[in-house]
Amino acid sequence: MKTEEIFQNLKDKFGDSVIELNTSMIEPYILVNPLEVDKISLYLRDNELLQFNNLMVLSGVDDANGKKNADDIIEGGTLSVYYHLESTILNHIVVLKVSTPRENPEVASVEPIWKSSDWHEREAYDMFGIIFLNHPDLRRILMPYDWEGGYPLRKDYKSPEFYQGMKVNY
Amino acid sequence: MGLLDKQFEDSNIVITTLDDLLNWSRLSSVWQLHFGLACCAIEMMAASASHYDFDRFGVIPRPSPRQADIIIISGTVTLKMGIRIKRLFEQMANPKYIISMGSCSNCGGPYWQHGYSVLKGIDRVIPVDVYVPGCPPRPEALLEGLLKLREKIRNESLAKKKL
Numbered sequence: 001m002k003t004e005e006i007f008q009n010l011k012d013k014f015g016d017s018v019i020e021l022n023t024s025m026i027e028p029y030i031l032v033n034p035l036e037v038d039k040i041s042l043y044l045r046d047n048e049l050l051q052f053n054n055l056m057v058l059s060g061v062d063d064a065n066g067k068k069n070a071d072d073i074i075e076g077g078t079l080s081v082y083y084h085l086e087s088t089i090l091n092h093i094v095v096l097k098v099s100t101p102r103e104n105p106e107v108a109s110v111e112p113i114w115k116s117s118d119w120h121e122r123e124a125y126d127m128f129g130i131i132f133l134n135h136p137d138l139r140r141i142l143m144p145y146d147w148e149g150g151y152p153l154r155k156d157y158k159s160p161e162f163y164q165g166m167k168v169n170y
Numbered sequence: 171m172g173l174l175d176k177q178f179e180d181s182n183i184v185i186t187t188l189d190d191l192l193n194w195s196r197l198s199s200v201w202q203l204h205f206g207l208a209c210c211a212i213e214m215m216a217a218s219a220s221h222y223d224f225d226r227f228g229v230i231p232r233p234s235p236r237q238a239d240i241i242i243i244s245g246t247v248t249l250k251m252g253i254r255i256k257r258l259f260e261q262m263a264n265p266k267y268i269i270s271m272g273s274c275s276n277c278g279g280p281y282w283q284h285g286y287s288v289l290k291g292i293d294r295v296i297p298v299d300v301y302v303p304g305c306p307p308r309p310e311a312l313l314e315g316l317l318k319l320r321e322k323i324r325n326e327s328l329a330k331k332k333l
Binding site: 164166 | 249253278282286287294
């Protein structure tokens, strides 16, 4: 099934929660509502025509589309999450995207739907600070548990001066 | 080195200084903590294998810091790992030595600017005796580093402070 057909299918089922189809990229994606993405995912997995049984990758992105203030901190704009889905049964793929406000980045977790997203969501939380609602174990995965230096892959990230007495910068 | 050149006529007696004896015994069996971090560890293993044969200098990998004399920091040290390396080093018995192997553990290497999780040099955590440059250093370079360390141990003295 092509992305356009999947988009139409989702649009008929979920209405306004499915926001738009973007085909200007090499890989077209479907933009959906961050708080409804779990319901849409469940439908994508269980519908007979779709059967997306494999979440290939879940990635966080800092769009950096806000305004920089005097301290070089970005204000406003969005953080995004991309979901690359595959059906190993019907042999088709689709890309979902959600965008969530930078100040309060909340996305519904798809951990109950694809278990592989457990660590992916923890990583996106660790690197970008995106909160995945209803995730069973949302804590840092790569950085130390007691890390208070912020989220390293955000575009306006500044590393802390010290971590546990060790100087961080060169 | 003054150990074997002052023999008496009697074949079982050797005269030497305590310093020389201690240094000789220490430098001849530098047991290393079996500890690899990144790609440098592969070169370290190659140095241990038959082509370069670290064993001929008495370098035997030990699984416990309590039994080890040297620790070769072979690879990228993250901030998370830095704390643990410090703990391992503190658990080693004196005298103990450190070889910092490769650019990463010397100064952060390729991660010096954007490596948010990388410690920029192991000498910020523990005192280093010998730095081995390279990315990663060839086994010959690590061998040379070990020979430098042996030289350092050979010149130590009980009366003088550790260099």
